[in-house]
Amino acid sequence: MLTPADDRLAAMLPAGVLRDPAPHYTEEPRGRYHGMAGLVAAPRDADECAAIIRACAAARVAVVPRGGGTGLVGGQVMADGAAPLILSLERMSAIRDIFPEEAVMIAESGVTLQAARQAAAGVGRQFPLSLASQGSAQIGGVLSTNAGGVNVLRYGNARALCLGVEAVLPDGSVMHDLKRLRKDNTGYDLRDLLIGAEGTLGIITAASLVLAPVPAETGVAMLVVDSPAAALSLLALAQARMAGGVTAFELISGQSLHFLDAAFPDMRQPFAARPDWLVLVEVGLPAGLSADAALEGLFTAGTEAALVHDGVIAQSGQQGADLWALREHIPLANRHVGAIASHDISLPLSQVARFIDDAGAWLAGQGDMRVNCFGHLGDGNLHYNLFPAAGRTRDDYEPIRRDLSRGIHEMVVARGGSFSAEHGVGRLKAADLARWGDPARLAAMRAIKGALDPLGIMNPGAVLA
């Protein structure tokens, strides 16, 4: 049994780590969970973090780690049980070291993603993880949730960008494994076990991160396609033509464009008649190639193959940024409309187009609603969100909301897809994981959780319900 974080625990903590338990420590962006805080503690280094964990273990108090608090599945807030200690990484916000010649950066967990990106840019490199929430999201959270974003197609998830971690394990020991090595086969992959474990197996306090060269030539285009199937064929064409040069390939639906019109009427859209489907293509190419010419070539080849009907190629950095802004404002436009339910799903690439057709057909039989399907097509990752029909409200759909999500997720799982592509499990999807997870895998997960955190103090209720 866990006990509440109280004065008794406070007296056991290292001096000076307690923070005022301000409301933002118990909030999450969707407002679905109302978190509790018995205490808020912010360590200044891994040893102080370890001392806090040891105190919590001794007092049997739950620890909820807190980064930027931007997670969308409730992993950062505990809504019931004994009030936890919230462990904020906000004071561990140093870039400890940058090795430009190694293309490696050592960042503490409280560094925001944006600050990490700026630090990389400062030495002529890039940290190629890019999320809408990067101004707030912190490296520790980004790793603990194995965050994705728009450049996974080329550079991989957060997992692929981490060479090593410093972490505090549930027994209060500090694992020093900030390696800067591209090859190191010396035992079990604890790093990848902690990445994506959402704070349930330990606290990542710092990480050794991979930087990438800034491509000599970059370009952005927005191309009109008939269908998701055409978009996927265009993706294959682009990849065949540009080797690893396609750095983003985002699908945008006509519904996205209409929502942008409603939410941001002043935002300029490149196509007067809103097309049914668009793709946003970004390329990063070696010196000697013109990104403009490469995108022109893709446009021509796509047109000849009857995949592309119209398109714009950004002629300046500003134009490119404007095209990206359209994509990046879609989640805000969605919020403006108010979703009935949203789904962060992924599918095998060859199943994506069929799923969109089948899910649309199934939903049409469930009631009158609007679907905004958009996302990271190159990764098979769709944000498949349901909205009220015009003139209706989300409350009208409350009776069927859960069944709609269940139906969508069942169609995804049946096609070998995932019900959580990039957001993680948190508390929101712990029951989904219990339902759809492979039983042997779940049993192994529980065994590992029991072995590393026998007291069950680390972020209880997240991932494993």
Add this chain to the structure above:
Amino acid sequence: MLTPADDRLAAMLPAGVLRDPAPHYTEEPRGRYHGMAGLVAAPRDADECAAIIRACAAARVAVVPRGGGTGLVGGQVMADGAAPLILSLERMSAIRDIFPEEAVMIAESGVTLQAARQAAAGVGRQFPLSLASQGSAQIGGVLSTNAGGVNVLRYGNARALCLGVEAVLPDGSVMHDLKRLRKDNTGYDLRDLLIGAEGTLGIITAASLVLAPVPAETGVAMLVVDSPAAALSLLALAQARMAGGVTAFELISGQSLHFLDAAFPDMRQPFAARPDWLVLVEVGLPAGLSADAALEGLFTAGTEAALVHDGVIAQSGQQGADLWALREHIPLANRHVGAIASHDISLPLSQVARFIDDAGAWLAGQGDMRVNCFGHLGDGNLHYNLFPAAGRTRDDYEPIRRDLSRGIHEMVVARGGSFSAEHGVGRLKAADLARWGDPARLAAMRAIKGALDPLGIMNPGAVLA
């Protein structure tokens, strides 16, 4: 206490799985360990594999998984204790499926790396993992040891090329996780835990593998440099010029060339006077760029920066293959000479050149010997091998052999490097891991091993001594 694999266990196994315990099942390439086999069993599918594991668990018999048997650290042979059951994956050798449009292949663990590469080539793709032993090495072993090779710089280790696994866990359950997804954040990363665990946490029976596009333009050059430091500067230059286009960057020492002369006198070498240091550069570029022009440009820029003194650029596929053949014959030439000790090490890139200097200086004080330092410079991965002085034999060095290796490894570890970059721990380096591994990480590894394999039947003695 484990018991020997005997007739009692044989009677518990599924019908038809037993194989003749031929000598090759208990051999390893270095001949350092003389393995034992109580029984040899070869399942035809995961369920049969699971039944074998359950029988071994019930009888308390050790299981030693066997792929191609090419591992260099003794992970595939048990030399003492109760005779184990050797579990050969040789009959699980089907490519179950290929999805060219997804760039994914589902291969069983007994598929050789070469067969996997050929299957990918058959659909116009590549499986970009390339090892000298690929004709024998099998996918299961390649994953269980997280194998590396020459294209890690561009495509990553085996780990980076695996999207999911089917595996039999030590309790005899089958984990079905052959996902074909680029994004899937649904719980702990069991896949990466099994990858690199060298059969101590379960048996990978099949894997979902990433295929890559075949670059439109490829080229190979061999360039003469003054020093490893110059080679590293050239690498940075090449990467800045070609974004992700550098697919291999191998360091070759003058000693390598002399050993090649001795072992393969008919092999043509491009430079009459054997240089002290060479690099082999391979590039894979998008359509529209000429690999030849890119390598010419690198040569010119390298020359202007006083990094490169001479070079050849392959003018045909055959010439490129001939240059690669020189690199690939180095291990055979080494075997011809007979090493005192060999070290599969990695270092942070900025430490590589200094390490080579410092280690050479230290060794000069230890006795008269020859050093052949070569390997995957782009990954910071050196094969740093010691040989007798001309006219002497390896036996002359037997009294100091262990101290030499210990000294080398200590210098590596002190610089943040790894004592096993790509070969794994096996039995050969289990004591090294116990000595140099981070204590908190080792404790977590032992806890996980105890939780998943409480009877200790899975490849006992490998990784964790």
